[in-house]
Amino acid sequence: MTSLDALEHRLREDLRWLELPPASWVPPRFVDQARVLDVAIVGGGMAGLTASAELRWLGIDNQQVFDRAPTGGEGPWVTYARMETLRSPKTLTGPALRLPALTFRAWYEAQFGRPAWDALYKIPRTQWMDYLRWYRKVLALPVQNHTALVALRTRDDGLLALDLNTQGTQRTVLARHVVLATGRDGLGGPYVPDFAQRVASRLWAHSADAIDFEALRGKRVGVVGAGASAFDNAATALETGAASVDLFIRRSDIPRINKLTGIGSPGLVHGFADLDDASKWRFLHYSLASQTPPPRDSVLRVSRHENARFHLGSPVIALEEHADGLEVTTPKGRYTLDFLIFATGFHSDISTRPEFAQFAPYVRRWKDRYRADPALPMEELAESPDLGAAYVFQEREPGTCAALAQIHCFNHAASLSHGKLSGDIPAISEGAQRLARGIASRLFDADRERHYDALVAFATAELQGDEWTDADADTSPAAESPPAVPLHQQD
Template sequence: MSVVQLPWDEKTKTLDMPVPSSEALLPDAQERLEQLATRIRQDIRTTSHHQDWIPRSENEGQPRVLDVLIIGGGQAGLGVAFSLQRERIDRVAVVDAGDDPRRVGPWHRYARMHTLRSPKRMKGIELDVPSLHIQRWFEACYGEEAWAKTDLVPRLDWNDYLVFYRWVTSIEVHHKSFVTAVHRPETADGPFAIDVQESGTAPSSVQTLYARRIVFALGLIGGGTAYTPDMIRSLPRSKWFHTEEEFDVSQCKGQRIAVLGGGASGFDNAGTALEAGASEAAVFMRRSTVPCNNPLRWMEFPGMQEHYFDLNDEQKVEFSLFNGGLPQPPTQHTIWRCFSYRSFQLRMAAEWVKVEDTGKELVIHTMDEHGTADTYHADMIIAATGYKVDLTLRPELKEFYADILTWRQAYPPSEGTAVAASPYLGSGFEFTPSHSQAPWISRLHHFSTGARTSMGVTGNQLSGIYGGLKRMAWSMATAITKENWPELMRQFRVFEHKEVMNVVYRFGGP
């Protein structure tokens, strides 16, 4: 699909079919995967559009312009690339800052659960190609019986599936490619200029790509930043980290770990620390009970996944504010994982008041709902405190802050609520211009956390990604058709396809 080549691409390119290294792999797994790959490619060809349809106007000496640049090569970015492929939008490139093509998104980095939390049978990034579903890959690797016995897909298997998905769909990802800036078009309908440099190198290595549209598929952090309370941020950086970060878990060995936040990621990280040899780990939560109800399970039906966008603004804000106040519980397995260690503590109704750094240890002061004070002594803190939606914190959007309509501007009753700073998106996840002088804003698409108010669960999360991918590709195809309609109409006027080559006329009888 890609029409660009970055100088560092050759360092990370993989050509062979990826095969997991798990000891549970069937003896003939490679052969089964090869057969599956053949079936997938046949199914894709059978159900594909076969006509190039987007008008091209190339000028000699001018850089080629991508239809779409996707920033982020995780499950969302790969899903977008494949959905555009299905619409035969074929000048697409995916860039990702990661340096290892065998590690996709967070699954080998900072995701620390044993399994995914989403049901295994959900529709997802396979779109309309059943043979591409995770079930078919899992069965090829481990057998039909193993799939039947699996409740939730193991996290590392999901990573390996995404590597296979990228390979079998021929999606080229430019790894080690960090976007440093996106620049405004020189004209209202002109392309964006995107500065990309090799990750970890000096700015002198910056390359410039040009694209008509951009999809920001940057995951949970893409709407702003990871949120960390000031009382933690003020500590020496070596003594805390956020669950968003990749770090060497061996640092936890022999350490007392305090986890602030009793959601799913809090328990995941506590369990990981204990498995790495932490002397103890304590999860702190303000609530007096562990969340048990998972609201996502209610949302996994077509009305929410595919038609939430069609609700009015009042309904979206009502839903978002109510849903935003509901906790995301850990899985039952994660609870068992933590409590299997005698050194695990769960401290409920324990709000952090302040953290002292004595030089030798961290002293955490807490207060319960009755005003009773307590302390906990730790060596390291893990902040499982979620994310903050604020587009002004995204460096790649620096030139566009004032041009993007937010919910507080579009729907004044949202002012002062948790959704006010979220971008007010169109039907294909596109930003809405806040004024008439920025019409090109609608060619920037936000497929990240900040989309939730406008799009519900249909964004980068697996619980609704199928509906989001459909909307994204359909919307782009619609916009490209409208933009090119004069040229398409001109082509139609001169179009000829002779169906009838010979006509025999009979006169005077039957």
């Protein structure tokens, strides 16, 4: 038995001792003789896997995870994430759901030993993906790959319909609850300044796009942004052989302090959702305005190249296409490039996603009911969905789309309502537990009459009636009732 086999044996023992998973308890529902899913999860990355595991451990096993990527390619880790290592400390337990044998550390030490763990600086990005593949396998989570959500629709019978495309085959499945574990661009998509649309798309890309860096060998490349992804993409271009890379940074200095790290605690994890609206806005506004600094390693990965140039205080104010390439204009000058990468983040405007078009107009956003302090404006926060408990959408106008209460926004867009529990490694387990418990509560409530009928009908006796004697019962012969005399024998 290998060390990894031994770890998996221990995990099975832990689950057995904890009596996990429990027996399924949700009464089945059928439409046209087909079983309705209790929960459908869109997205098989870290958030979707963690949610699926916790739901199963609450006895909700009639579930399915759908992901458009091929097996092993879910999430950003082996697609558009281009850092060498994770930014999070290696000691974070991530999706382990409080089970030591399910942590990355346990998985790593089982294969490479304790000395290798002690020597490890940070978790290599692709190795994290290897761990998530193992996580899915060892827990036997129900993920269906190559399956894209075409549309999510509400129905008059209270169910949700998911129109799916699996490698060209169209089908529809029904579910009682749907979890959107759709990552950083969960409800919106990559943000690109409007002026980018005025030049040929072959000359630029967003950092989340599939970029052919080999095609940039010997080219003049520019990167817009000062976040971690800006430096990851700049470094990748330089390491692949770009002739030069110019980084255009709006700020006069690169952010240096990760403010939220300074108050990271269980208090923040569990207390943020209960703050008043003004406090939530103030906390996240300050954090986003301060901006998370890129890791020191990521910056050094770029600055060690002599052909890397940093332009601070240089927002891009114009972009023009010429015969010689792209001309980028900033307040400090003009620069000619062959290709430009926008590492400009994501937006959360749900109206831009065609698969959500049927219900998106009814979703309440923060800007629909909350007026922020004029001194703290931020469109990114204003566009955030105003979520209820268990990450559910809420109606902009009461009574217009009750089914929103069965759609759970378990992705980055939930941050203003619930805190950073639905996408980042540090608190993904706590986020999944909050989500799963909320779904369990709603499923039980929706079937309360069936559960009550089951309560009344339950008739398995634990006692037979011969286990005791009534000390006050009169057992003398005289106390016995005389036998009944038939009527025809009576006088």
